[in-house]
Amino acid sequence: MRLSNRQFNLLAVSALIAVSAHLARLPWWLSIALVAVPPLRMFSRARSAKAISAWLRVPLVLLLVAVVILNYGNLFGREPGSALACGLLVLKLLESERIRDARTAAAFAAFVLMSALLFTQSIGYTLLVSSCLIVLLATLNALEPAPLDSNRPLGAELRTAALLLGLGVPLAAAAFLFTPRLGSPLWGTPGAFAEARTGLDDHMSPGSMTELLVDDSPAFRVRFETAAPAPSARYFRSIVLPRFDGTTWTRQEAPAQPGLEPVVGEAPPIDYEVTFEPSHRPWLVALDVPLSADTGLRMRPDRTLSAVGGIRNPNQYRARSVLAYRLAPDLDPVDRQRALQLPEGFDPKTRELAGRWRSEGRNDDAVIASALAMFNAQFTYTLSAPLLGRNSVDDFLFDTRAGFCEHFSSAFVVLMRAAGIPARVVTGYQGGWWSDVGDYLLVRQSDAHAWSEVWLQGRGWVRVDPTAAVNPLRIESGADAAAGDRAWYSGSWWLPLRNRLDVINRLWTQSVVQFNALRQKSLLQPIGISSADQRDLLLALAGAFAAILLSASLWVMRSGRSTRHDALDAAWGRLCRRVARGGVRVRDNEGPLDFLDRSRAAFVDTPERARLEDLVDAYVGLRYAVTEPVLAEVQAFARKVREFRAPPRVQ
Structure with missing residues (x-):
């Protein structure tokens, strides 16, 4: 039976919706082609009933395969695979002239649509993709023979499709819970979360953190076993950058002294749990300064945490930290020398200023106080920092005098080293929003921060945040309060609303995204099965299906005679x-x-x-x-x- 124009148009719209879920990841030229073909085919089919010749369809398929290989290098993997699937779906419209072809194309469109969840599984995106299934179900419903009602309004088709989708939700939930799965989540395939935020990098140069500081996406969430630290104490250590080449700060791979920098706690330790969002980077965070962390994580000598490989799925781990401490009270001479190194031929004015302070007889504490007083009196915090030249620290200290955390921390460390005080840059996150409903701390990418550490005799590495001297609001009230107009999300209602709704995102991540085989085995504990095996899960799945179908049958029987009419x-x-x-x-x-x-x-x-x-x-x-x-x-x-x-x- 040949498709009517109405049926074909619904099929073309379904294909467009499925392809639209992938457009952001496809090359722009391929996206334009895929979006243009369905409307053109709808137009040509309305004017002529002539089918597209196979002499045109076959070369187009070969051309699609060729361009995917040329762009991605192969046909395997999520990115090339999704591009190929989108292209094949669109080309399927060129040969869909009968009901059988249309049903195949609609089923393939559902596969292409749901494959978008291999890239991101946020609750909003998942609900959006799921709602698009209504159009596909309406298309399949329109393909069913209905001689007296074949011209039903589109609204009626969509209502029927929405009802069918709603009826399928309990069955899908039962299958999700009880179908035996692999050790990782269903979407925990290699290379998952291709669109994850990159987060902090292992180098820092003027302006490198600008885009991160205006990104309001969640970076991680923290649940404390005791009371949460005060806002001014919420420093989350991520990367230590001791090397400076005049422009860029980078990590030091091998310390002179092997092993962890010793730490002496001077306050009770704090235990907490972190849920870190995918970043494609190995760097994790810990409340400054960490004492220990979960097995499987690596603690580097500078007391920073990292995972094995890039973080491609939400990573949940526990750690213990202490807020008052003495870190590395004794500094190895080689490490001390590294913490004093400055590149030759850079920033002469900065060196002269630090030398003058020393010549005036100021000790380490006085030099630190002089630098902070200078920042407080003469500098401005802004995300719209002017560009800096070759002598970036000189330009910042004596010319522009405007910037944000990375400018202040970099200039401060250079000043300290020029004055003979070992110093280094630390990047991480500071602040966060406390959720009273969820009882956890939400830290966004915009809370990224850079501060300094100076080494003082008998006290070890001491955190000094020069940004706090310029803009205390950044430390006490958070990044959005200090960002000003550059932060589009810091309106009077938008960010507070998103913060309050984040508890839903957290529950979604914990309950759905991180649902794996280990958690599945404990599902049947309430009925006395401590560790469910595949047999137990399959029996539970069969029982759930039987209960759902029985409930549906009883509902139909109680509803009386059928209300469906022609x-x-x-x-x-x-x-x-x-x-x-x-x-x-x-x-x-x-x-x-x-x-x-x-x-x-x-x-x-x-x-x-x-x-x-x-x-x-x-x-x-x-x-x-x-x-x-x-x-x-x-x-x-x-x-x-x-x-x-x-x-x-x-x-």
Whole structure:
């Protein structure tokens, strides 16, 4: 059976929706081609019933394979695979002329649409993709034979599809919970989360953190076992950058002294759990300064945490930190020398200023205080920092005097080293928003921060945040309060609303995204099965399916007789309801002619009586005089029923 234009147009729209879920990851030229083909095919099909020749379709398939290989290098992997699938789906429209082809294309469109969840599984995106299934189900419903109702309004098709999707949700939930799975989440495939935020990098140069500081996406969430630290103490250590080449700060791979920098805690330790969002980088965070972390994580000598390989799935781990401490009270001479190194030929004015402070007899504490006082009196915090030249620190300290955390921390460390004080840059996150509902701390990418550490005799590495001297609001109230106009998200209502709704994102991540085989095995603990194996899970799945189907059957049985009618019955029911407004109700054992006789007595001397007689005669002829009524006559009858108005109620 050949597709009608209406059916084909629905199929083309379904394909467009499925492809649209991938457009952000496809090359721009391929995206334009994929979006343009379905409307062009809809237009050409409306003008001519001629099918597309195989002599055109086959070369287009070969061309698609060639361009995917040229762009991605191969056909394997999520990115090239999704590009190829999108292209094949669009090309399938060129040969979809019959119901069988359309059903295959609609099923393939559902596969292409759901494959978008291999890239990101946020709750908003998942709900959006799932809602798009309504259009695909409406397309499949429109492909079913329905001679009397084939021209149903699109709204009716969508309502039916939404009902079908809703009925499938309990079955899908049962399959999600009890279908035996691999050790990782279903989407924990190699290379998952290709669109994850990159987060902090292992180098820092002027302006390198600008985009991160205006990114309001979540970076991680922290749940504390005791009271959360004060806002000013929420420093989360991530990367230590001791090497400086005049422009860029980088990590030091090998310390002179092997092993961890010793730390002496001077306050009770704090235990907490971090849920770190995918970043494609190995760097994790820990409250400054960490004492220990979960097995499987690496703690580097500078007391920073990292994972093995890039973080491609939400990473949950526990750690213990102490807020008051002495870190590395004794500094190895080689490490000390590294913490004093400055490149030759850079920033002469900065060196001169630090030398002058020393020549005036100022000790380490006085030099630090002088630098902070200078920042406080003469500098401005802004994300719209001017560009800096070759001598970036000189330009910043003596010319622009405007910047944000990376400018202040970099300049401060250079000043300290020029004055003979070992110093280094530390990057991480500072601040966060506390959720009273979820009882956790939400830290966004915009909370990224850079500060300094100086080594003082007897005290070890001491954190000094020069940004706090310039803009205390950044430390006490958070990044959005200090960002100003550059932070689009810091409106009076938008960010607070997103923060409050983040508890939903957290529950989604913990309950769905991180649902793996280990958690699945504990599902049946309430019924006495401590560790469910595949047999237990399959039995639970069968039981859940049986319970859902039984409940659905009982609901249908309790709902009484079916309310589904064809177009003719629906129009007759509408007529009966309108006549009932005049005082005459159809009886269960009454045929249309008997109903008309009673109505005549009630509608004496009214113009509606003749119209009612015509309508009843038309219904009898359509329902009983022919094997199958003509669709056009049924539609004409339904239109006349809509125009019929019952007279005032007759006593």
